[in-house]
Amino acid sequence: MSEKLNSANGVNRRSVLLGSLGAASALGAPAVIRSAYAAAPIKVGVISPLTGAWTVYGKAHSEGFKLAVDEINAAGGVLGRKFEIIMADSKTEPRIVAEQANRLIREEGVDFLAGTFSSAERNAAGPVVTAGNKVLLYPTFYEGQQQKYFPGVCNPNIFMFGPVPSQQVWPHLPYMMKNHGKKFFMVGSDYVWPRVTNAVTKKRLVELGGEVVDEIYIPFNTPQYDSVLSKIRNSGANVIFLSLTGSDTINFRKQFVSAGMKKDFTLWTVDDEEVVTSALGPEASAGTYVSFDYFMSIKQANNDAFLKKFRAKFGQNALMDTVGVAMYNAGHMAAMAIAKTGKVSTDGLRQGLAGLTFDKAPQGSVTMRAIDNQAILPSYLMRVRDHWTGTGDMFEQVQYFPDVTPATASCAHLPLN
Amino acid sequence: MTHETVFHAILSLAIQGTLITFVYALAALGLAVVFGLIGVINMAHGAMITLGAYFTWACLSAGLPFGLAVLVAVAGVGLVGLIVEHALIRHFYDKPFETLLLTWGLFLILTELIKIAFGSDIRTIPTPLPSAIAFLGFHIPEYEALVALLSAALLGAIGLVFYKTSYGIKIRALTQNREVAGLLGLNVAATYKIVFVAGAMLAGLAGALMSPILSIDPTIGNIYLVRSFFVVIVGGIGQLLGGTLAGSFLIGGSQTIFGAFSSQVIAQTIVFALAIVVLRFRPTGVFKEK
Numbered sequence: 273m274s275e276k277l278n279s280a281n282g283v284n285r286r287s288v289l290l291g292s293l294g295a296a297s298a299l300g301a302p303a304v305i306r307s308a309y310a311a312a313p314i315k316v317g318v319i320s321p322l323t324g325a326w327t328v329y330g331k332a333h334s335e336g337f338k339l340a341v342d343e344i345n346a347a348g349g350v351l352g353r354k355f356e357i358i359m360a361d362s363k364t365e366p367r368i369v370a371e372q373a374n375r376l377i378r379e380e381g382v383d384f385l386a387g388t389f390s391s392a393e394r395n396a397a398g399p400v401v402t403a404g405n406k407v408l409l410y411p412t413f414y415e416g417q418q419q420k421y422f423p424g425v426c427n428p429n430i431f432m433f434g435p436v437p438s439q440q441v442w443p444h445l446p447y448m449m450k451n452h453g454k455k456f457f458m459v460g461s462d463y464v465w466p467r468v469t470n471a472v473t474k475k476r477l478v479e480l481g482g483e484v485v486d487e488i489y490i491p492f493n494t495p496q497y498d499s500v501l502s503k504i505r506n507s508g509a510n511v512i513f514l515s516l517t518g519s520d521t522i523n524f525r526k527q528f529v530s531a532g533m534k535k536d537f538t539l540w541t542v543d544d545e546e547v548v549t550s551a552l553g554p555e556a557s558a559g560t561y562v563s564f565d566y567f568m569s570i571k572q573a574n575n576d577a578f579l580k581k582f583r584a585k586f587g588q589n590a591l592m593d594t595v596g597v598a599m600y601n602a603g604h605m606a607a608m609a610i611a612k613t614g615k616v617s618t619d620g621l622r623q624g625l626a627g628l629t630f631d632k633a634p635q636g637s638v639t640m641r642a643i644d645n646q647a648i649l650p651s652y653l654m655r656v657r658d659h660w661t662g663t664g665d666m667f668e669q670v671q672y673f674p675d676v677t678p679a680t681a682s683c684a685h686l687p688l689n
Numbered sequence: 690m691t692h693e694t695v696f697h698a699i700l701s702l703a704i705q706g707t708l709i710t711f712v713y714a715l716a717a718l719g720l721a722v723v724f725g726l727i728g729v730i731n732m733a734h735g736a737m738i739t740l741g742a743y744f745t746w747a748c749l750s751a752g753l754p755f756g757l758a759v760l761v762a763v764a765g766v767g768l769v770g771l772i773v774e775h776a777l778i779r780h781f782y783d784k785p786f787e788t789l790l791l792t793w794g795l796f797l798i799l800t801e802l803i804k805i806a807f808g809s810d811i812r813t814i815p816t817p818l819p820s821a822i823a824f825l826g827f828h829i830p831e832y833e834a835l836v837a838l839l840s841a842a843l844l845g846a847i848g849l850v851f852y853k854t855s856y857g858i859k860i861r862a863l864t865q866n867r868e869v870a871g872l873l874g875l876n877v878a879a880t881y882k883i884v885f886v887a888g889a890m891l892a893g894l895a896g897a898l899m900s901p902i903l904s905i906d907p908t909i910g911n912i913y914l915v916r917s918f919f920v921v922i923v924g925g926i927g928q929l930l931g932g933t934l935a936g937s938f939l940i941g942g943s944q945t946i947f948g949a950f951s952s953q954v955i956a957q958t959i960v961f962a963l964a965i966v967v968l969r970f971r972p973t974g975v976f977k978e979k
Binding site: 323488490531 | 701702705708709712713809810811812813815816818819820821828830831832833901902903904906908909912913916941944945948949952953954956957
């Protein structure tokens with residue numbers, strides 16, 4: 273819907289530009305055009321998984337950013353200019369992400385980009401934002417930055433609003449080991465996020481005196497988990513550390529319950545937020561541990577106000593999650609950065625975002641660390657309640673740490689900016 | 690490892706392999722029937738499995754018990770199959786390539802209709818039997834065992850119909866020589882229709898029975914589509930019983946066995962590579978004579 277509206281706007285704007293400034297735009301002089309239209313909107317290209325395997329996460333992802341833009345525009349915009357979203361569908365495919373990022377930068381002439389969902393998608397967008405010299409605001413919990421995945425990470429143009437394992441997992445390892453045991457069995461999807469997350473988690477777990485009894489990676493779209501479940505059953509593990517994604521996490525967890533194993537193991541997932549837990553239902557999800565920087569049920573004054581606005585716009589039953597909230601924070605922090613530096617440009621955004629604190633973030637206060645473009649975030653460990661009825665009573669807070677400082681990125685050149 | 694634990698591990702693998710073989714056989718059976726008997730390569734088979742799962746979910750949401758929900762889902766997908774056959778498929782029985790495109794289009798339409806009717810949110814159904822049978826140190830998931838038993842019974846029933854009833858003789862006659870069967874007074878159109886609807890109902894049944902152990906989303910059936918095609922082609926087209934079982938074992942069971950010794954990624958790759966090797970040396974399937 274909004275995609276249609278926006279692309280229609282794009283066509284109108286383009287045809288106006290072609291009529292009046294055809295020669296200039298053909299020569300590719302966006303700076304000239306922008307100064308000629310001082311009150312023209314600040315264009316943001318948003319890339320969300322609206323179709324494909326991760327459609328279920330796409331809604332909260334795009335809605336978080338839309339809500340932020342509504343609020344920014346209702347307050348008069350930034351520097352007298354409003355934000356305009358140009359939506360793009362990643363179709364959950366890295367190849368499409370590269371295409372769409374190119375289109376948004378070169379055809380739509382966006383000022384910056386927000387979104388992409390998985391690490392594979394972000395890594396696909398990396399070279400494009402580097403070549404086009406645009407900023408990308410990335411919302412998802414991810415594996416952290418290692419130079420070998422440059423330009424998807426360790427990139428001065430990419431800012432990370434989601435938690436890394438040293439924030440999402442490390443703070444809760446002592447609690448889980450003390451209360452549920454030191455032997456972990458790791459099951460994840462076969463791509464970069466689960467593999468690196470597990471490696472980082474394993475390092476800390478071993479330091480704390482724990483042990484990984486086995487690690488299994490599952491190809492996408494695997495329907496049957498009999499052999500994996502049997503390996504877990506015979507492994508002697510205490511805790512199953514789960515980083516499966518999409519429908520695979522649900523297939524696995526349904527079969528885990530159906531195999532009668534729920535009572536014998538503690539399950540800790542670093543993927544299954546409100547959307548997946550809602551889909552699983554109370555019986556299959558009760559008792560599971562989940563850790564993130566944000567949950568709909570956290571008790572924060574900011575969160576109450578945020579959810580009120582979110583529900584008024586997207587409906588009483590709409591689901592929000594860590595990724596959607598990161599998109600919301602990304603929108604507001606971009607606006608703050610532009611206001612602070614007075615410049616709508618890649619340099620202006622980079623300078624403005626570095627060290628910026630947003631104290632209206634739904635999860636409390638969020639700060640963009642200057643050295644490696646990584647957000648400092650809170651970290652919550654939750655347990656899924658028995659017989660929950662909705663997002664309000666789905667998670668029971670086990671422990672909470674405000675302002676968890678992430679491990680410093682392993683990049684070749686720090687600070688990034 | 691002692692001999693005892695080795696024996697135990699082998700037996701445990703055999704149990705898992707058997708379960709998964711019958712689950713895959715259930716998923717592939719509808720495709721095997723339609724492909725093998727009337728030569729329609731039904732690309733919409735996956736969408737029909739998905740539809741079966743959604744119908745089951747909808748019936749449970751409306752308060753029906755699980756068993757009844759499964760029956761309604763089977764009837765519902767059968768009805769969709771009947772409509773599709775009558776409106777489209779029956780005009781294309783002589784044209785395998787056209788039916789391939791036609792059913793692919795149908796898959797796209799059904800998938801989009803599912804999104805419109807049910808949304809793209811993931812749904813799930815509570816597992817009717819959420820425990821395992823502990824037996825001599827083995828743990829057999831009750832629900833999956835039930836599905837495997839039903840699948841075995843279904844294969845048996847289809848075998849009976851196919852080889853022991855006059856109807857089976859008619860269908861076999863049709864498969865062997867359509868013109869002569871028609872000349873001898875067999876109602877070819879009606880028989881084709883029944884076979885296609887039966888295939889649709891089997892797909893619906895697979896979706897309905899597997900829905901409690903899967904994520905119900907608009908493309909879930911497609912996870913089984915490629916595997917089902919391998920099952921049917923490796924087993925041998927038209928080899929309903931032995932072929933489907935052998936194919937399912939090769940695709941599902943052997944994956945379990947390889948998975949025990951190597952990573953899941955390697956196991957899945959080996960299985961598909963093995964299937965291709967089998968086809969190289971037995972292009973018409975494991976059981977089919979040249």
